[in-house]
Amino acid sequence: MKLIRFGEEGKEKPGVQTEDGKWLDVSAFGQDYNEDFFGGDGLARLTDWLKENGSNCPEVSKETRLGAPLRRPSKMVCVGLNYAKHAAEGGMAVPKEPVLFFKATSAIVGPNDDLVIPKNSEKTDWEVELAIVIGKKASYVSKEQALDHVAGYVLHNDYSERAFQLEREGQWVKGKSCDTFAPLGPFIATPDEIKDPHALRLWLKLNGKMMQDSSTSDFIFDIPTQISYISQFMTLLPGDVISTGTPFGVGLGLKPPTYLKPGDVVELGIDGLGSSTQTAKAYGQ
Incomplete structure (x- = not known):
């Protein structure tokens, strides 16, 4: 479905x-x-x-x-640096355990809504990601039982303001939670629709040029590991979203770094989960 x-x-x-x-x-x-x-x-x-x-x-x-294919969930948990090449392009070590951060649910918008570049932004970036929707309350779940808690999968663009994220004090959440920074959709596909969530091509284009083109087979931590790990620290409620990380090819990792400007068009997709398009506009435009 x-x-x-x-x-x-x-x-x-x-x-x-x-x-x-x-x-x-x-x-x-x-x-x-x-x-x-x-x-x-x-x-x-x-x-x-x-x-x-x-x-x-x-x-x-x-x-x-x-619109986003679910109503605003209780939380949106993201896994950072979950592809080795992405960690390398950001100059960060491959993590020994999943790196977690939150993204404010007020950032969630429809799949084709405009991206609003935040006020005072210098470095707004893109990140195509596979996201998981939780279907059953999960607390201290084993890896073996983790997939029983999945309601479906959805395309997510984890937009990030790198100056807010990396150059300001505190945690990553400031650079991840700006309004419009979490377009979801076009649809949630139930697990029967996705033969193998660990073998999905995911891609992203900027103004028609391919920037990210990889596969979830390159995960450092697979989906059962992510769900089980997160559930050791917090209860996952039905409808909660877990975003599983992005592959290499983000603007931060380019030489020189490239960031979004008004008028840019971002297209992205994942096998079996459709595609979405966002057009960047300036705050207040």
């Missing part, structure tokens, strides 16, 4: 993308894609509901804006 949310910002409705690519409005199901949905066996209930009611669901025009 592929879950979408569509409509004006702040007024999104739940939908599904069918196997033939159509968008269906499932508002009549009566529940948005939030913690209660994922934690309350919502995927199974929606599947059963669609068997009886799918033919009566209104089709949604492809001209309609897509």
Whole structure:
């Protein structure tokens, strides 16, 4: 199943993308894609509901804006430096255990919404990432049980302001949490849609030029390890998002470093998870 949310910002409705690519409005199901949905066996209930009611669901025009494919989760946990070449291009050692940071959930936007370059930004950068949506409460989960807690997978661009992140005091969160810095989607794909999440090509283009082109097979820490590790330090709730890290090819690692400016167009995608496009604009533009 592929879950979408569509409509004006702040007024999104739940939908599904069918196997033939159509968008269906499932508002009549009566529940948005939030913690209660994922934690309350919502995927199974929606599947059963669609068997009886799918033919009566209104089709949604492809001209309609897509929002993030889930309502704002309780938290968004990110894993840093999870590809060896990315660590090297940032001049950082390959970590011995997962590097964790938070991204404010207020940064979440739709997959094709504009990227707003923050006020006083000098070094806004891109990062294509595979993100995981948690489907079942997870605390002290073993690696062997970790994938049982996954509701689905989603495309994420972990935008980062490198000066805020690396040159200001404190933790990375300041450079990761600016408004519009977490476009998600176009859809959440349930695990049955993704044959092997550790063998997915992910890519990103800047103004049509390929900047990142790699595979999740290059993970330092695989998905079960990430989920299990994070759950040793905090309880993961249904609907929470884990972003699994970015491969090499970010602006910070180029010589000379390259950062986003108004008018730049960023396109990205992951096998089986679709693609998204963001156009950069200046704060207040």
